Amino acid sequence: MHPKTTPPSASRRGNGLSDRSDHLKINLGCGPDVRDGYVNVDARPFPGVECQDLSTIPWKWDDSVAEEIMMLDFLEHFSYRKTDSILQECWRVLKPGGKLVVQVPDFEECAKAVLIVTPFDCNNCEKVILQPALACPHCGHTHSASTDAALNRLYGGQDYDGNWHHTAFTKSRMRRYLQKNGFENFQELELVHQRVNWNFKMSAMKGEQRWD
Helix, strand or coil: CCCECCCCCCCCCCCCHHHHCCCEEEEECCCCCCCCCCEEEECCCCCCCEECCCCCCCCCCCCCCEEEEEEECCHHHCCHHHHHHHHHHHHHHEEEEEEEEEEEEEHHHHHHHHHCCCCEECCCCCCEECCCCCECCCCCCEHHHHHHHHHHHHHCCCCCCCCCCCCCECHHHHHHHHHHCCEEEEEEECHHHHHHCCEEEEEEEECCCECC
16 A cells, blocks of 8 residues: 555545534544544444444545544454554544544553563552562552453453454554554653553544555
């Protein structure tokens, strides 16, 4: 796939109420996290949620219609072989200069907890562990419990069909994916909150490239 600066040759027509908003914001894979001001979309039925199979591309929306697409704990639920196509679909749906917000488990922080590579944050008391130890010096949370929590964070809750994680990301890997798929102006968000939950959250802006 090679980047181009020409606009798409044909629009992919949407068919829902959400397509008629002048300030469309989309919350993909929202689960029960329904947010005001967003079109909330998930494969499972929840009140206030549009049911849609987001593994099927193209999505229902027209080209260049959304001001923002939010994907919180979403991208890791798909094979790494689909990461590019999902990000390219976000690029297609976003307006020029539109914002993409992505939150995923942080593989590096999870690995630190498993391997006792300090410093890392205790997932129980959220305080920083500075020295290798078999338990958190602040709250006594054991290393084995932290290991289980970190590995479960990486592989998903697995408590309902589809709640499995199929790929993992570091911050640098995410930036590479975003850049190659036409995004720029990366910014890390909620640094402390995300780190203590072994996540990272990043925003990016739709740039000028597109892919066939």
